Amino acid sequence: MTRSVFIQLILLALVVLCFAALPFMTEGFYLTLAVNIALYVALCTAWTLFSGPTHLVSLATAAFFGVGIYATAIGVEYLPFPVVILLGGLAGAVFAAGVGAMTLRLSGVYFVIFTLGLAELARQLVTYFQTKIFGSIGLFVLTDHSEGDLFHYLLALIVVIFVTGWLIGRSRLGFAMRVIGNDELVARHFGIEVARSKIILFVISGAFIAMAGAIMAPRYAYVEPASAFNSTMSFLVVIMALLGGTRRLWGPLVGVVPFTIIADLISAYFPEHINIIIGLGFLLIVYLLKDGVSGILLKALGSNRLTRAQGAKP
Amino acid sequence: MKYTGTVLLAVIASAALNAGSVSADTIRIGASAPRSGPQAGAASAVYWPTLELWVHNVNEAGGLDVGGEKMMIELVAYDDKSQPDEAVKNIQRLTTQDKVDFIAAPYSTGLNLATAPLIARAGLPQIVATGNLNDLEPFVEKWPNTFWLLGRASDLSTGIVGTLSSMREKGEVGNKVALVYVGDAFGLEMMAGGKPAFEEAGFEIVYESSYPIGAQDLAPIISGAKSSGADAFVAYSYPPDSFALTEQAQVQSFNPAVFYVGVGGALTGFGERFGDGVEGVMSMGGIDPVSDAYQQFRTQQIAVTGVAPDYWANPIVYAGMEILGTAIERVGSLDKAAVISEIQSGSFDTVIGQVSFSNNIVEQVWNVGQWHDGVFYGVNAKGLDAAADPFVKPVWSR
Numbered sequence: 001m002t003r004s005v006f007i008q009l010i011l012l013a014l015v016v017l018c019f020a021a022l023p024f025m026t027e028g029f030y031l032t033l034a035v036n037i038a039l040y041v042a043l044c045t046a047w048t049l050f051s052g053p054t055h056l057v058s059l060a061t062a063a064f065f066g067v068g069i070y071a072t073a074i075g076v077e078y079l080p081f082p083v084v085i086l087l088g089g090l091a092g093a094v095f096a097a098g099v100g101a102m103t104l105r106l107s108g109v110y111f112v113i114f115t116l117g118l119a120e121l122a123r124q125l126v127t128y129f130q131t132k133i134f135g136s137i138g139l140f141v142l143t144d145h146s147e148g149d150l151f152h153y154l155l156a157l158i159v160v161i162f163v164t165g166w167l168i169g170r171s172r173l174g175f176a177m178r179v180i181g182n183d184e185l186v187a188r189h190f191g192i193e194v195a196r197s198k199i200i201l202f203v204i205s206g207a208f209i210a211m212a213g214a215i216m217a218p219r220y221a222y223v224e225p226a227s228a229f230n231s232t233m234s235f236l237v238v239i240m241a242l243l244g245g246t247r248r249l250w251g252p253l254v255g256v257v258p259f260t261i262i263a264d265l266i267s268a269y270f271p272e273h274i275n276i277i278i279g280l281g282f283l284l285i286v287y288l289l290k291d292g293v294s295g296i297l298l299k300a301l302g303s304n305r306l307t308r309a310q311g312a313k314p
Numbered sequence: 315m316k317y318t319g320t321v322l323l324a325v326i327a328s329a330a331l332n333a334g335s336v337s338a339d340t341i342r343i344g345a346s347a348p349r350s351g352p353q354a355g356a357a358s359a360v361y362w363p364t365l366e367l368w369v370h371n372v373n374e375a376g377g378l379d380v381g382g383e384k385m386m387i388e389l390v391a392y393d394d395k396s397q398p399d400e401a402v403k404n405i406q407r408l409t410t411q412d413k414v415d416f417i418a419a420p421y422s423t424g425l426n427l428a429t430a431p432l433i434a435r436a437g438l439p440q441i442v443a444t445g446n447l448n449d450l451e452p453f454v455e456k457w458p459n460t461f462w463l464l465g466r467a468s469d470l471s472t473g474i475v476g477t478l479s480s481m482r483e484k485g486e487v488g489n490k491v492a493l494v495y496v497g498d499a500f501g502l503e504m505m506a507g508g509k510p511a512f513e514e515a516g517f518e519i520v521y522e523s524s525y526p527i528g529a530q531d532l533a534p535i536i537s538g539a540k541s542s543g544a545d546a547f548v549a550y551s552y553p554p555d556s557f558a559l560t561e562q563a564q565v566q567s568f569n570p571a572v573f574y575v576g577v578g579g580a581l582t583g584f585g586e587r588f589g590d591g592v593e594g595v596m597s598m599g600g601i602d603p604v605s606d607a608y609q610q611f612r613t614q615q616i617a618v619t620g621v622a623p624d625y626w627a628n629p630i631v632y633a634g635m636e637i638l639g640t641a642i643e644r645v646g647s648l649d650k651a652a653v654i655s656e657i658q659s660g661s662f663d664t665v666i667g668q669v670s671f672s673n674n675i676v677e678q679v680w681n682v683g684q685w686h687d688g689v690f691y692g693v694n695a696k697g698l699d700a701a702a703d704p705f706v707k708p709v710w711s712r
Contacts, residue, residue, distance in 0.1 A: 028410025032403045124526065127497060138424065138499050142431075147406075220398045222427035224499055227398050232351065267393050268407075274393060275350050 023148030031147050037260045038154040044241040044252035045161050046208035050201045052246035053177035057112050059234040062119035064092045064206045066229035068213025073139040073223040085214040092210020093203045100199040123229035143218040153215045161208050165249045243285050245292020254293045340388045344408030347421035351396025357421045360627035363619035368635040370618050381646035398428035405429045409436035415648050430457050439654045443634040454674040463634050465679035468507030473681025474574050475511040477694045477704050486706050487571040488545035492521035495550040504550035520544050536562040546572035553578025564710045571706045580626040580690050592685040594707030599626025600683025600692025602701035607665045625690035633664035667698050
């Protein structure tokens with residue numbers, strides 16, 4: 001490990017520690033907003049792990065998230081919360097593996113459509129089993145976890161996701177994914193096992209999203225299929241991740257933070273128009289910000305360096 | 315990027331303006347309910363206009379009389395996007411950021427349950443007008459600041475059993491019942507109370523079926539009920555299904571003596587949709603539609619908001635706000651704990667009648683109504699006098 005990487009790591013650790021101190025400074029609305037931001041940072045980064053390199057837009061976020069919520073709703077009475085979160089991740093991984101094995105040979109828009117239906121499928125299945133077997137639909141999730149606890153769990157999850165993403169980027173799998181993303185045919189000729197690589201990444205991404213759901217479940221207090229599998233979430237994650245840019249691991253981060261804050265202000269002051277504004281925003285992002293905010297940042301930084309190196313005046 | 319800056323400035327400026335308009339002699343009432351998402355349609359029909367009307371009426375009368383001082387109402391409203399996590403965030407914002415004095419309870423059972431712990435922590439009364447459960451007692455024990463104005467789920471599901479029993483005594487309807495329900499939390503709660511009540515009352519359930527929420531084709535349900543030879547058709551349905559079932563029954567000329575649908579049948583739009591054909595159709599809910607209080611409420615809501623209220627949910631939402639306002643006036647201060655105990659023990663004159671709570675659960679529940687001459691009359695109520703007697707539904711006129 002070189003010295004500069006070491007210094008960077010220490011700096012990062014300090015940043016994480018600063019964030020971890022947040023719940024001790026505020027308890028009210030700002031903490032709640034911070035939990036929402038942390039949630040979407042986790043979701044968007046996990047989403048980007050898969051959809052970034054493969055260029056396959058997954059709308060299955062709500063399905064994995066719901067699986068995680070139900071893991072907590074069912075398990076939290078019997079098991080400690082951290083164990084339940086891990087089990088939620090496991091359930092998400094199993095679900096992703098099954099779905100991935102069936103569908104990741106689909107390409108492009110077919111895959112998108114299938115993932116869109118996935119949350120609905122999961123919702124109907126849960127509803128069916130609860131109707132036929134348990135005779136009731138809602139489950140109470142009554143825990144003593146405060147917003148501060150949820151924030152700490154989410155922060156830990158984000159760190160794990162980033163470390164995983166960083167490791168993947170430096171592994172054979174990461175290299176394979178970049179080749180697949182650029183040209184699947186070439187990748188196949190290279191001898192890369194395309195389907196298997198995609199499934200592994202889909203499983204990792206799904207597991208993390210499910211863990212985020214498991215962490216958030218106490219906030220729901222009362223879990224119903226309709227609220228646990230909410231497909232709006234799938235779309236929001238895509239918009240935020242694209243806003244940030246999916247080329248870099250930290251891309252979604254710079255998309256989520258401004259998006260959540262601005263969307264929150266819009267919904268507070270123009271509640272009737274939030275959907276129109278979000279829709280227009282989506283169009284603008286797709287047309288104008290192809291590489292997202294992170295792309296612009298990189299470009300700006302890059303050109304600055306260039307001008308400085310050339311000795312030109314800005 | 316320039317534009318982003320301008321927009322941000324505008325948003326911050328409007329935030330500052332909003333914050334500036336608070337003065338000491340206003341009561342801030344917070345509200346969080348769907349303006350977008352799956353429940354937005356229902357909430358914009360039965361929740362938002364009525365809330366707006368109440369604020370309008372109170373302010374037009376010069377505000378609430380709090381210990382001799384007239385205080386105007388300021389409504390702080392947020393969209394919960396029909397999602398529990400948004401609802402929680404909104405309540406958090408209302409109680410810690412906007413520091414509202416009181417809140418209007420959220421919309422729907424799920425969102426009221428999800429926000430109850432937070433509302434309790436803020437020590438505010440939560441008068442739930444749009445949600446219910448069968449097992450309310452443990453909930454009330456845990457959160458004694460919650461009040462249940464819609465009654466127990468079983469009050470609603472068993473109302474029709476009472477109506478059918480009284481009609482059977484008069485020899486107007488037979489013993490065979492077709493029982494249908496939506497495969498969702500609501501349908502299951504209703505069945506849990508309704509089915510045993512039918513069996514206990516000695517009715518024979520000749521047909522029983524559920525359908526998934528959002529089902530488009532309900533023709534098989536109606537043809538199944540028709541071929542079972544049922545004297546009464548009872549559906550614990552949601553609004554879209556209530557419309558679809560009624561339509562199918564007309565199409566297939568299914569003419570039982572009693573035709574009952576769940577939520578949605580009390581909507582003004584339901585009566586308008588089926589015109590003369592709606593005569594004699596029964597549904598969940600009801601009110602005394604010819605009472606002065608309701609007539610006045612109806613005229614006012616149409617005049618102020620342009621939205622015609624229904625014969626069930628709108629008045630209950632209004633009654634919830636009336637109770638809150640009256641309790642504040644009686645206490646004579648904004649002391650939250652005192653307001654809660656006044657609601658627990660007091661009796662309130664509202665648009666739905668004289669209302670009181672026992673163990674935080676309302677004792678007066680309109681549960682069955684019936685269309686007659688284009689108006690929906692409450693024909694069965696717990697703790698109140700019915701507005702009219704039930705009658706056998708004539709053959710569909712269409």
